[in-house]
Amino acid sequence: MTDGPPAPVQSPSPDLKILSSRVYRGPNVWHYEPAIQLVVDLGVLEDFPTNLLPGFADGLVEMLPGLKSHSCSRGRRGGFVERLHEGTWVGHVAEHVALQLQQSVGHDMRRGKTRQVRGVRGQYNVIYAYSDESVGLAAGELAVRMVNHLVAPEDGFDFRSELEQFIVRGERTAFGPSTQAIVDEAVSRDIPHMRLNTASLVQLGQGVHQQRIRATMTSHTSSVAVDIASNKELTLALLSAAGLPVPRSQSVRTVEEAVRLATKIGYPVVVKPLDGNHGRGVILNLHSADDVRAAFPLAEQESRRGQVIVETFVTGRDYRCLVIDGRIAAIAERVPAHVVGDGTLTLRQLVEKTNADPRRGVGHEKVLTRIKVDEAAIDLAAKQGYSLDDVVPADVMVKLTLTGNMSTGGISIDRTFEAHPENIEIAEEAARVVGLDIAGIDFIAPDITLPVRETGGGICEVNAAPGFRMHTHPTIGDPQYIAKPVIDMLFPPGAPSRIPIVAVTGTNGKTTTSRMIAHIFKGIGKKVGMTSTDGVVIDERLVIRSDASGPRSAKMVLQNPRVDFAVFEVARGGILREGLGYERNDVGVVLNVQADHLGLRGVDTLQQLADVKAVVVEAVPRNGYAVLNADDPLVRAMRRRCSGRIIWFTMAEPGSEIRDSVDDHCRRGGRAVVLEHSDLGDMIIVKEGRRSMQIAWTHLLPSTFGGRATMNVQNAMAAAAASFAAGASLHDIRQGLRTFSTNYYLSPGRLNEVAVEGRTVIIDYCHNVPGMRMLGDFVDKTGASMDTTTELGKVSRIGVIATAGDRRDDDMRELGEVAASHFDVVIVREDTALRGRKRGEVAELVAEGARKAMAQGVRCKQVEIVLDELESTRHAIARSNPGDLIVICVDKHAAVMAELESYGRQAQPGARPDDESEFNNAVADPDFNPEAARSQPD
Structure with missing residues (x-):
């Protein structure tokens, strides 16, 4: 647990502290389910495992006896207590305490782990599960205070008082009994749920299949019916008109x-x-x-x-009949708040004893409510001949309220299977008359087992949003599982609750691949919700413009009631920040793992980066698919993390080791997407078992620029594999890829080609070394296909390049070196967001790399620095000649495109039909607003 010999310390001190906390709201790098991560520093306690802290273990167990049941790594009850006595570190102790504190408020959390921060002595990652994030975070904070208090008592720290405040907080944020019962039933049926506010508004299901509940009101509950039920006079009038017995x-x-x-x-x-x-x-x-x-x-x-x-006033017993979707689901007899004498205790003492029942709480926080002794209760007791200080004789019941509501301290007795059929029919008819999908019908009758029309009595009230706890937790009798008919009503047997989710991750190509998949399914007729670094797109409409490749954007899509298919671009940052934000993806696509974003958030190596991106693969269920790049060894290794099936895609030549392995996978019944070479070109093939099915020639796909853009050949193969896994037919995949172009309005900022005053201008988001290598390959092939000379001389290649300020210095220099190998002129600019760097620092590092490469005799002959993005664009145009090739690596693509729109454009000489240049150059859209584009936010 330590690095190196411990430092000399005289005595332990309460040094445990939280350095940072993070809430993961979905599968993450630590676990498949939501978790909280605390980074803690033990200070001098790194040298004091628990066996060296006198009285620590016994004191901790005395404060939280529930820790005795923790098995820890021993796999048996009591294992954690054994570890305490043998010696473990207090960071590990804080993990178990946080879990046990959550159990004290009814959150049955058991998962946790503690791991040392790499290379840092005394710091640990404490990971544990949570149900409510505010309660989970509070549990971690209280756990640290408890540990420190046991090491050295803290002045003013009263654990019992702190625990009570923590429990009150947990109960305040928890779902009520009714909501929790419905959510638990949904979870048992694998129906996803999302809490939409801090109260009881919950979404069940995803996208177009969603239903909402608020306590026991549902998406099916009529507003008119609720208004009727709220007007008791109108309710009784309608029931009377229907011939039902009412007072x-x-x-x-x-x-x-x-x-x-x-x-x-x-x-x-x-x-x-x-x-x-x-x-x-x-x-x-x-x-x-x-x-x-x-x-x-x-x-x-x-x-x-x-x-x-x-x-x-109708005399009789008080019954609540719960009607769900037109049928009786449960019946409870409600007994008013009362106490029963024992001949020894006073009325006041009997109330206190009754309220001491752990099932009783304040309001609706527990299954029973504490009896409130107010003036009404005192007056009622006086009418029965008792004051608060009178001893109540044995077996004498003293009522403290007249109504039997659970919220006023009453109890319930289950009578579901005792009611007379005629009474059941009356209750069901009352719910139909009012129009409620879930109704609480209050009966007053001498005996529910006899017809009320004969014995007297009737319906005194119809309630919208009736509480469930008297039925799910009756004081006497068997609980009724009334959440089942609610879920049956919202999601009839066989009805879907989830929409298909395709998640795409990788270092490069995520956005283009996501757009290709979305385009394919849009062609099928799906309402696709897509997230990417450009924003959130709902059915081809950009509804939010920002970097939306994180978990919060994914939730926005799943909440949209129009969406019936989701495509998520999943970035490394979002996974590290909050996890995936959703439970699982039906298809997980990993394109590549390359050197980018290293040195950030504790990710220093390619293997660590691969571990982050593998979260998408781990989120694939048994009936799902992982689409993996067989050409990338780090991606290939992810197959071991997948619970579902694998679909490989590879550009490897037939006969190579990788291709032979993929072919063997197909012979065993697996699937793959491969390239078949011929004199006519390269054909994308889908292989399944022994079948081979053609998709398209790569040079006929608009996005590949006649096959020169090999990165988009690979992206198209990944999109084909993912779409096939998600249920698209070969015809639909073929049609989608044939109609997907890299024009600005289908794929903004990704290999857009426009003609500007005779110059060929390519706009791309390239910002890292691997991307620059692929872009350079495209530039070389494109340059070779163009005329080598023009009226003004040799065709020049001009590159405007940049990278983000949070990259490593060596990565920035290497970017310049690679760019210098492919361009005659390199213009270095900077992003608006410097990410901690000084203005000009990033550009100088990139230029330094380019100059180093120039000294070694590469293609580049000149390096310039123009920091502003639009100024660098103008400079590239100004110093170029008609016929030149200009590549602009953009940050704000809309602003750059708007700038290019300001130039008079003309048809590009020597346009190539196989590139569909007229399609790629179609920038002048009547809805395009250059001024708005220039003001595009960061």
């Missing part, structure tokens, strides 16, 4: 009107708010005008409209 009732606005109405319909009566809920303001069994006058203000206070209902 006589009417709404009033004043006390005197209430008294007159109560006298008219006859005592006893009930007074309640017109549009209240949870039983608040409901006063039962009023026998006189004085009772009505006393009750009226209480009911009026809970009425949002200021109106109060006066209705006949």
Whole structure:
């Protein structure tokens, strides 16, 4: 656990501290599921494992007895406690404490690991699972405080008080019992869910298949029905008109009107708010005008409209009938809050004893609610002959509320299988009359097992968004699994809940490959949601312009109700920052792993970079596919991380070792996309088992520029493989690739060719060394295909290049060296965002590399520095001649394109039909706004 001999330390001190924290919201480099990462520094505690901290292990277990059940690496109960006594480091202890603290609020989290930060003594990555990220982060912070407190007591640290505050926080952010029951049922059916706010609004399913719930209101719940149920007078009128048994009732606005109405319909009566809920303001069994006058203000206070209902008091037991999708799902008898005497304890003590039940909490945070002793409760007890300090005789029940609502401290008894069929029919009809998909029908009846039309009683209320906890957690009786019919209603058997997801990652080519896949499925008729470094695209409309290759953008697509197919460009940064942001991808594509972004966020080697990109492969399920580049050894090794099937793509020659391996894979029933060479050109072939199916000649695909853009040949092969895996037919793949061009409006900033005053201008996003090698190869082939001389002399190749400021110095110099091998003139510019560098520093490093290559006799004859992107574009145009080839490596492609639009354009001499130049040059779109493009944000 340590690097080198420990430093001499006299005594331990509470030095454990959190250096940074990160929340992963999907599969990540540490685990397949969401996790929290804390980077902690042990300080001097690096030299003190737990066996050298007197009393630490016993004190920790005394504070959190649940740690006894942790198995840790021993694989058996008690394994972690054994490790404590044998000696382990406090970073590892913090991991287990954070997990146990979450379990204390009902989050059953068990996954965790602790690993030392590479090359840094005393620092560790503490990784653990979470359910709610705010609770998970708070658990980590409290865990560190506990560890330090056990090393050396902290003044003012009261663990019991801190734990209670932590539990309250967890309960405040947790789903209520009803929402949690539905979410748990969805999870058990592999239906994905997303929390859309800090309350109970949840999306079940993805894209076009999504349904939403808010507690027990669903996407199917009628707003009109909710309004009807909220108006108790209207509800009873509609039920009465349908011939259902209801008490006589009417709404009033004043006390005197209430008294007159109560006298008219006859005592006893009930007074309640017109549009209240949870039983608040409901006063039962009023026998006189004085009772009505006393009750009226209480009911009026809970009425949002200021109106109060006066209705006949129906005697009997209180039953809640839950109707879901037109059928009874559960019935519970609700018993008002009460205590039962034992002949020893006073009424006050009995309430305290009852509230001590761990199932009781505040409001809806637990399955039962604590009994509240207020003036109404004291008055009710007094009417039964008891004060708070009176001893209640044994077996005598004292009611503390009149209504049986769980929210006022009542209990429930399951009666689902005892109700008379006629009563069930009445409840189901009531839900249909009001129009609710989920309804709570309140019955007052002497006995639910007998018909209410014969015994007396009836429906006193219909509730929208009824609570589930009285049914899922009855005080007496068996729990009813009522979330099942809710999910059956939202997602009938066989109905899909997920949309296909294709994720594309790699060092270079991600954006173009993603666009190709999206274009293929758009041609099939899919509403494709795509994320890329250019933004979020919904059905070919750019809805957000930014670098959207991260997890938050993926969630935006999955929340869009129009999308039925998703293509995600997945960048290294997003994976390291938050994970994938979604649970899994049906097809994971890895194009290549090359030297870029090294030295950032702890990724220093190509193998570490490959481990990051392999997260996409690890997120492929058993019935999914990983599309892997067989020509890249790091990508090829990812096959061991895939739970699903592999589709290879390779440009290797037949007879080579790689091609033989791929062919052997196909002979065993696998799939691959390969190139077959002939005198007519290169043909993209899909192989499955012993079948070989032709896709297209590479030189006839517009994106390949007659086959010269080998990077797009490879991208097209990857797109074909991914589309085939996602269910596209060969005809659809062929048609999609044949119609996909690198013109600006299909593939902005990616190998766009335009003619500017007789010059051929290529716009590309190339910004790293591997990309420059591929772009240089394209430039060489394109230059060779052009006339070698013009009226003004030899054709020149001019390159405008740049790289990001967070690359290593050597990478910047190498970029200049590679560019100098392919261009006659290299113009070095800089991005607007310097990423920590000084202005001009990046350009000087790139130019330094180009000059070094020039000294070795490469093609380049001149290197210039023009820092501003638009100025460098103007400079390249100004110093070039008609017929020259200009390549601009862009940062703000829209602004550069707008600048080029300002020049008078003409048809390029010697246009090549196989390039479809007229298609590639079609920049002048009537919707294109150069001014808006120039102001494109970073």
